[in-house]
Amino acid sequence: xxxxxxxxxxxxxxxxxxxxxxxxxxxxxxxxxxxxxxxxxxxxxxxxxxxxxxxxxxxxxxxxxxxxxxxxxxxxxxxxxxxxxxxxxxxxxxxxxxxxxxxxxxxxxxxxxxxxxxxxxxxxxxxxxxxxxxxxxxxxxxxxxxxxxxxxxxxxxxxxxxxxxxxxxxxxxxxxxxxxxxxxxxxxxxxxxxxxxxxxxxxxxxxxxxxxxx
Numbered sequence: 559x560x561x562x563x564x565x566x567x568x569x570x571x572x573x574x575x576x577x578x579x580x581x582x583x584x585x586x587x588x589x590x591x592x593x594x595x596x597x598x599x600x601x602x603x604x605x606x607x608x609x610x611x612x613x614x615x616x617x618x619x620x621x622x623x624x625x626x627x628x629x630x631x632x633x634x635x636x637x638x639x640x641x642x643x644x645x646x647x648x649x650x651x652x653x654x655x656x657x658x659x660x661x662x663x664x665x666x667x668x669x670x671x672x673x674x675x676x677x678x679x680x681x682x683x684x685x686x687x688x689x690x691x692x693x694x695x696x697x698x699x700x701x702x703x704x705x706x707x708x709x710x711x712x713x714x715x716x717x718x719x720x721x722x723x724x725x726x727x728x729x730x731x732x733x734x735x736x737x738x739x740x741x742x743x744x745x746x747x748x749x750x751x752x753x754x755x756x757x758x759x760x761x762x763x764x765x766x767x768x769x770x771x772x
Contacts (some may be wrong), residue, residue, distance in 0.1 A: 658673075
């Protein structure tokens with residue numbers, strides 16, 4: 559995915575010939591009060607194939623990225639988040655902390671990701687200041703778009719964004735049971751840094767912290 563999709567604002571056309579959307583939900587963190595990252599990525603039959611390969615056997619769709627506008631789109635972010643993450647959804651006020659981006663599929667808000675800049679995971683899972691580190695607070699695709707490769711499109715764009723903006727590292731975390739998201743992160747060069755027991759609640763579960771370095 560080209561770095562051309564990484565400007566700070568406006569609509570970024572990422573005309574990867576990808577099929578209508580993989581509704582995976584991925585990296586990120588539930589409300590800051592809980593200090594957890596969230597991932598919700600279901601098994602994707604298109605993982606391991608390029609967007610172009612997916613397009614060869616599915617209806618080609620136009621995908622683009624657009625920065626979410628707050629406060630105007632706060633309600634849309636909250637509704638989207640609850641559909642994807644249910645009990646792991648952010649509180650409304652958490653969205654003020656992040657720079658959020660929509661993944662649009664033929665103009666429809668099919669996916670979303672959000673970043674927090676220059677912060678990192680401490681050993682205990684707290685979020686602490688760290689220059690040059692990009693924290694992926696959330697990665698999600700609506701359920702009706704899941705299983706068709708959009709998760710890989712979104713993850714590829716995150717890597718391009720980090721490179722474009724000069725970050726040396728990216729960090730994120732997933733529920734330990736979220737094997738599909740952990741595998742997808744691994745495909746894009748993320749390495750497992752550590753496991754934090756009891757990091758997630760409702761239900762209680764360990765978190766897997768992953769990091770990517772240039």
